[in-house]
Amino acid sequence: MNGNMEKFVLDISRTPESITYISRKTNAQYSKHLSEDWHGGDRFKTILMNAISFLLPSGEKLLIDVINNNLKNINDEKLLRECKWFIRQEVNHSAEHIRYNNSxxxxxxxxxxxxxxxxxxxxxxxxxxxxxxxxxxxxAMTACIEHLNSIAGELMLTDKRWFSGMPIEMIDFWEWHSIEEIEHKAVCFDVYLSIYGERELLHKVMRYSAQQLGHTILSIACNMYQMEGHPKEEIETWITQSEFMAGENGILKTIERKISPFYDFNFHPWDNDNSELLAKFTT
Ligand SMILES: [Fe+2]
Ligand SMILES: [Fe+2]
Structure with a gap:
């Protein structure tokens, strides 16, 4: 374990006390829509969301494995409780997305x-x-991936472009996952800082992770589109050049802007306090 640990031991979990450690199951009846271009009839948006779902279980497995393996290095009881809650939420997400992906x-x-x-x-x-x-x-990867997940979750809950045209069962499903991503957004970050207490590697890994995640989602979307008998260049062009994705206020630039505070050396995920947003969706 890193010698800096003592320095950070008093500043170990910064998830607000108002966040309760709940792990929900979803009852969203989304399966009936999966054969359709369920995102308002838009095949590209539908495939993009399906590609995100397809990637999630493997990413969630990585997060669970890493945090499980680091439980022994955590001294703070609050953070330890949060890690166990985090694992429960991710186990549920993974199981549900595997069901989604199979269907x-x-x-x-x-x-x-x-x-x-x-x-x-x-x-x-x-x-x-x-x-x-x-x-x-x-x-470091878990902290970065979880930050990206919480950014995506926040966008889904606040940016109407994500959900407009979607059937209610799909909205329920993606809302369920988004809420929990925001709730546990700082757990891996706090574990990383409590054990290693340095940010340079974290910043380097964020640059790589953001790029890699984007490439993998693009690759899944292209493969799905191709398996439906279409030339992958069509969806590639939509993702990299359409106003919705690549415009000045498109999804990609918006995500990029939301990532940038992460590179501040005092940054913490709860600097962006989403408690009110969560309360709107959970009470
Ligand atoms: Fe998740
Ligand atoms: Fe997560």
Whole structure:
């Protein structure tokens, strides 16, 4: 363990006390929509959201594996409780997205295994990354991925472009995941700082993770589109050049702007206090 630990031990969990450690199950009846272009009839937006879902279980497995492996390094009881709650939420997310993805592949005729293989999705990325880059790198990755997830969650709950045209069952489903991503957004970040207490690697990993996540989602979307018999260049062009995705106020630039405070050396995820937003959706 890093020698800086004592320095950070008093400043270990900054998730607000108002956040309760709840892990919800979703009852959203979304399956009936999966065979359709359920995002208001827009095939590109539908495939983009489906691609995000397809990536989630492998990412969630990495997060769970890393945090599980680091429980022994956490001294703060509040943070330890948060880690266990975080794992419960991610286990639920992963199970539900696996159900979603299986049903998606069945109804749209995608070959699950082939889609994973061709999109370079690895279900054992913790082992692979740990072997190549070490434990600190893995934990930095979890902090970065979780920050990106919470940004996406916040956008889904606040930016009407995400949900407009979606059936209510899909809105319920994506809202459920978004709420919990915002609730536990600082857990991995606090674990990383409490153990390693330095930010340079964290910043480096964020640059890489944001890029890598974008590439993987693009790759899954292209493969899905191709499996439906269309030239992948069409969806590639939409993602990289459309106003909705790549315009000045498009999804990609908005995410980029929301990431930038992360590079401040005093940054903490709860500097952006979403308590009111959460209260709106959970009470
Ligand atoms: Fe999740
Ligand atoms: Fe998460």
């Amino acid at each position: 998606l592949c069945d109804s749209r005729g995608y070959d699950y295994e082939k889609l994973q293989l061709e999109s370079h999705i690895n279900r054992n990325s913790y082992k692979v990354v740990k072997r190549a880059l070490g434990e600190q790198y893995c934990l």
